[in-house]
Amino acid sequence: MDPIPAASAIADAALPAHAAAPMPQRRLWRRMLGNPGLVVAALVLGLIAIMAVAAPLVAPHDPYEQSLDTRMTPPAFVDAERSDPAHLLGTDNLGRDYLSRLIYGARISLLIGFFTMLVSGVIGTVLGIAAGYFGGRTDMVVSFLVTTRLSLPVVMVALAVVAVLGGSLQVVVLVLGLLLWDRFAVVMRSATMQVRGREYITAARAIGCSVPRILWGEVLPNVLSGLVVIASYEMAQAILLEAALSFLGLGVQPPLPSWGLMVSEAKEFMLFEPWMIMLPGAAICLLVLAINLLGDGIRDITAPEGRS
Amino acid sequence: MNAASPILELRGVHKRYGVGGGLMARRRTLTAVAGVSLRVERGEVLGLVGESGCGKSTLARMILGLEAPSEGEVLLDGRPIASLGRLERGRLVQPVFQDPYSSLNPRRDVASIIGLPLIVHGVGTVAERRDAVAEMLGLVGLAPRHAEAFPSQLSGGQRQRVAIARALVLRPTLVVCDEPTSALDVSVQAQILNLLLDLKERLGLSYLFISHNLAVVHMLAGRVAAMYLGRVVEEGEAGRVLGAPQHPYTAALLASALTPDPSLGLPAMRLGTVFPNPLALPSGCAFHPRCPAVFERCAREAPALLPCPGGGRAACHLTGQDQHQAA
Secondary structure (H helix, E strand, O other): OOHHHHHHHHHHHOHHHHHHOOOHHHHHHHHHHOOHHHHHHHHHHHHHHHHHHOHHHHOOOOOOOOOHHHOOOOOOOOOOOOOOOOOOOOEOOOOOEHHHHHHHHHHHHHHHHHHHHHHHHHHHHHHHHHHHHHOHHHHHHHHHHHHHHHOOOHHHHHHHHHHHHOOOHHHHHHHHHHHOOHHHHHHHHHHHHHHHOOHHHHHHHHHOOOHHHHHHHHHHHHHHHHHHHHHHHHHHHHHHHHHHHHHOOOOOOOOOOOHHHHHHHHHHHOOOOOHHHHHHHHHHHHHHHHHHHHHHHHHHHHOOHHHO | OOOOOOOEEEEEEEEEEEEOOOOOOOOEEEEEEEEEEEEEOOOOEEEEEOOOOOOHHHHHHHHOOOOOOOEEEEEEOOEEHHHOOHHHHHHHEEEEOOOOOOOOOOOOOHHHHHHHHHHHOOOOOHHHHHHHHHHHHHHOOOOHHHHHOOHHHOOHHHHHHHHHHHHHOOOOOEEEEEOOOOOOOHHHHHHHHHHHHHHHHHHOOEEEEEOOOHHHHHHHOOEEEEEEOOEEEEEEEHHHHHHOOOOHHHHHHHHOOOOOOHHHOOOOOOOOOOOOOOOOOOOOOOOHHHOOOOOHHHHHOOOOOEEOOOOOEEOOOOOOOOOOOOO
């Protein structure tokens, strides 16, 4: 009796059916393109990102160049008579080109959103995975930290800290990053607890893998899809908070063109030139919407257990 | 390596867990394993049988070094397991688990799963590791093209082959198989069992084979140990234990095995409906509340694991008294 060839013949016979199925990458692509929200969000986000990166090339004017003669020129679609073809979206109260300021403002929003998400993501993921994997006392400490963090009102604390330290890009990123990690921690903790019980973790321990290797190679790749979704929400959250802080005059300082700051500067003229407050407001809305849609889309295409 | 010592020796191993406990509730002790002493010789297959919750898997986890015994010693290759580093331990003993859907990391492809132990142990160069993985694939009866597949693209039997390849790539001496076939289709079970038998011969492995399927144990194991509530109640050569059981519990296990003949109906286990509670162990012999042959001494005195007539050992007051019930 020679069981091996016979067994392998059966094992092989089972393969063609699987081999005919598309590879995971191609299936993922198809599922991505089948999700309109995700496609639109990716396009909008991509466009804003390209604009932000290539701002000096894309922007028609210097965003800081003032021209007091042409203050508050409305865009053509608001008032064709007063509009100036050189300023597609008009000028602000100091005569600076509005379109250029919006384009440069995208830089600030994306920068703050991205780096805040990075800071809070690293803090929250490390704490969450540690709590979920080690459990026991570590879990108790992390849960206490999360509870403490949740009892702090984000806007109040951010306002207080920025008021003391002064508003700048770095301070805003750091303060928001240190305040927005709670959701990362909570989600990563529960995802890790699920993964920890799997036998491949036990197998890795039996092999003799070190704890960092298990966390990095076995746990992290299996909680990553949840992480991407949270990251997108937190990025949107950070962008909104930066706009709020800048609106209150405690975020990015003028003359830096931040969207929140532009809303703030335009609010005095809200009744006379409403387009001035609408344009940066719409930009914030669009960016946050796109990021949220992207997060939803990623969740939808990764969540169904069709993967396994 | 010490050729004289058994590859695995358990000396009075206990495992207790504290459960519950709080402001008002007293913390209670759950005894999962209560004084198990067993040996697995080189090249031997020891079958470990018993119903769910009897401590088989806890025992396996201690042998793999994933949990420390509360009392007693686990010796691998004659050395206490606590004295071995995690890499050294990994080279001596490797597991094969029950559920091949949970035992493979879904984010790694097959080559990476089988190659991981080699990387962790720093074996060979990249090319040598690739060759070793290809050799393992051949040994477990998978085609070279399976190397790039992800677990989700494989069937249950193929996944179990991958799990076996991962366990054997380091060429361990002892493999702890924790119900390696009970999650598989019956037709695939036989393939996997044949594969395990064949690999044992080719690579000179020893198995601790945990199962509740007595037919599977009979096919594979040279010796069998039956566990009940954390204790070994009977132990001996497989033919003897499964042919002429000395302990009423082993006899009941055998009687409860399903047969394909429907005219026989469902087997009667004759053990009653009283389920054992590991939090409140019965007095005397742990099995006495369910034993069909119980008498007054059983509730009073715990029987020792003593040599019995047909060879091996059994823990029952009736053994050697010639009046035992082979139910």
